[in-house]
Amino acid sequence: MASRRPSALDGPMTGVGSRRASELSSRRPSIDPSKLVPMDKFSVSSIPEPPPSFSSSPPVHSHYKTYSFVPPVAMTLLVHDFNVVFVGAGNIMFGSDEGPWNHSFRFEHKLGPRLKVVALIDPAVDRATAVLAKKCETFVRSAYENTRVFRTLDDFVKNLSKKDTPRAFVIGSPPMYRGTTQPGRDIELQILKHFPGIALFVEKPVATGPSNEIEEGFKVAKTINDNATICSVGYMLRYLKAVQMMKQIIDENNLTVMTTIARYACAYEAIAKPDWWNKSKSAGPIIEQGTHFCDLSRYFGGEVDISTVVAHSLEWDENAGHLSKLNVDETAIPPEDRIPRVTSATWKYESGAVGNFIHVVALQGHDYSCELEVYADGYQLKLVNPYVQPVLYVRKPGNDHEEVHKFPDDDPFFSEISVWIDNIEDIEEDPDTAQILCSYEDACRSYQLTWAIREASERSRDEHRKAKKATTPTA
Ligand SMILES: NC(=O)c1ccc[n+]([C@@H]2O[C@H](COP(=O)([O-])OP(=O)(O)OC[C@H]3O[C@@H](n4cnc5c(N)ncnc54)[C@H](O)[C@@H]3O)[C@@H](O)[C@H]2O)c1
Incomplete structure (x- = not known):
């Protein structure tokens, strides 16, 4: 990983009761x-x-x-x-x-x-x-x-x-x-x-x-x-200007993140790859797709206490899980490998903050609807539409007004490649521009979080099924 910028945390904490970043x-x-x-x-x-x-x-x-x-x-x-x-x-x-x-x-x-x-x-x-x-x-x-x-x-x-x-x-x-x-x-x-x-x-x-x-x-x-x-x-997504502005606000104001709230609603009608709909092939929508927002949540919230992850799902065979515009033949996928329509998870970060993530397979059309909110004392940083047209809404102490920041010419795919190549070529005129933002180890931790969410949701699904079965009167 490239050298990092010094942060307020690099210095010792100053006295009992001082704010912890x-x-x-x-x-x-x-x-x-x-x-x-x-x-x-x-x-x-x-x-x-x-x-x-x-x-x-x-x-x-x-x-x-x-x-x-x-x-x-x-x-x-x-x-x-x-x-x-x-x-x-x-x-x-x-x-x-x-x-x-x-x-x-x-x-x-x-x-x-x-x-x-x-x-x-x-x-x-x-x-x-x-x-x-x-x-x-x-x-x-x-x-x-x-x-x-x-x-x-x-x-x-x-x-x-x-x-x-x-x-x-x-x-x-x-x-x-x-x-x-x-x-x-x-x-x-x-x-x-x-x-x-x-x-x-x-x-x-x-x-x-x-x-x-x-x-x-x-x-x-x-x-x-x-x-x-x-x-x-x-x-x-870590390389989005909007995301880096959120990071900058947190760093400059020495903020402690209290919670991250992420919503990832994909447009399922546009997903025509049969493997994506099959958990045995793609590992399911949290691990394959929601991973971007689980990773962003960690980027702001820090390390997750994996033992705290709890989750619920709406499954394909529940009444509310019916989808009318599927472009794949789901009947060709074994029932146990079909994906949930909604997965909702919460967890504790090691800092004590709370993480919240919901993945939704419900929208039709083409564009996804994705939002990430990060809260700290007096602050709300809300990232909207990062895939299509990122907008950042910022609410600060002393005012109920939301600042709106738009980033019309941003391309995070280019930034991540550009930064990586600059590191290889050792072009570091300005160390601030040459930070690789996700190491392999960091990515492993995001992968671990997504698996924890999937397993927690499957555990609660099984418990729910069992409880329902126990209360259903037999004929
Ligand atoms: N960052 C993003 O937003 C983003 C977007 C799309 C895909 N991806 C990721 O990129 C990866 C590939 O996705 P894709 O959409 O290009 O898939 P794809 O199915 O379009 O292409 C994968 C290619 O890899 C080939 N392949 C299979 N086994 C291989 C092997 N052992 N060695 C080399 N090549 C092999 C396949 O023949 C195929 O041509 C996935 O991990 C996916 O999640 C990331």
Whole structure:
């Protein structure tokens, strides 16, 4: 993890009765929101013309903003190629209609013609070949024209040439194939065995295996730390300017977070991946999707006392759980693997604060409805719509008025990639802008919280069923 900003907690506590700042939450690094540069502002007048293959780019649409290519600042400072290996040729790497994610697009903007994707590892060779062919038809051809496709990491290692030696790996394969110490599901350890200390970017969640494997994730985290690997995990919402402004308000006012209240209501009609609806494949909506808000809650509330997590769910087979616009055939999924429609959880943070999270599978259409509120004495920080158009409402002491802050040109996917690459290249003109905000170990803790919520909700579901059965009169 990158060096952190000093906080009020770095000094000793001053006297009995003095205010205690938020515990671990405000110890974590943060970034001055005004210093998170949107990717279309990455221009300086003295930058040389990019080579023809990277010029005259068409505008590219993202939910966060419409961009056209401008060479990055880094290009003026460093001229050598940046060799990277992508693991996974799916939506997170190359985009889809489902959302604004598309790592390759952010890499192209960050690195310009320096980007060289030396290998794309994916057992679905046809899919990998097809996405590369599409890239090669565009202005970013030079990043992909020599990319080689491999089914496995071992195949890549066996065929490695010196000029293709990577500087970094981006891991966007399904989480069921990673985050453990078991053969075939230990890509992080395999990469570090062949390339000790190489930089890793890993998508969330860190894994989706059974909960008894969580400890293996922490072993992976230890190996990553022991190797002094620059590692970032894709909890991109931490990089939102709005989130960093919330962090700044907490730090500057030396606040103690009292509670976090998070609501994540997805638009289920737009989720057409059968695996997402099957707990045995994706581990369920809290672990796969709600994880972003569980992670954000921890980012503000600090460490969770896992033993305190309690939860309830509305299940698919309860009357109120009926959904009329499902775009998958749920009858093809075994009943015990079908997902809950609502999961509501509360817990205690180690600081004493209370966390509250609800995940809802009820909305139709396309856009999600997500909000996170953070309360401290006299303060309410309310983050609304972070996926589509983030707005932050701030209520402060001395006034009932809510300040409204809008962040129209923010792209957290770009910021997380940009910060990670700056760390790899050791570009740290301003330490405030180069903080990796989620380490692998931190991500393991978010994963642990999501499993605790799922298990607590299943326990209370079973108790409820049992109690209902006991009170139902037999015919
Ligand atoms: N941060 C975000 O907002 C965000 C958004 C989308 C996806 N994701 C995450 O990214 C990851 C991938 O999701 P996706 O939507 O791209 O999935 P996807 O199904 O679209 O693509 C996954 C790809 O990985 C390939 N693959 C399977 N096994 C592999 C292996 N062992 N090694 C390498 N590749 C393998 C598949 O063939 C497929 O091409 C998931 O963890 C998901 O949660 C994060």
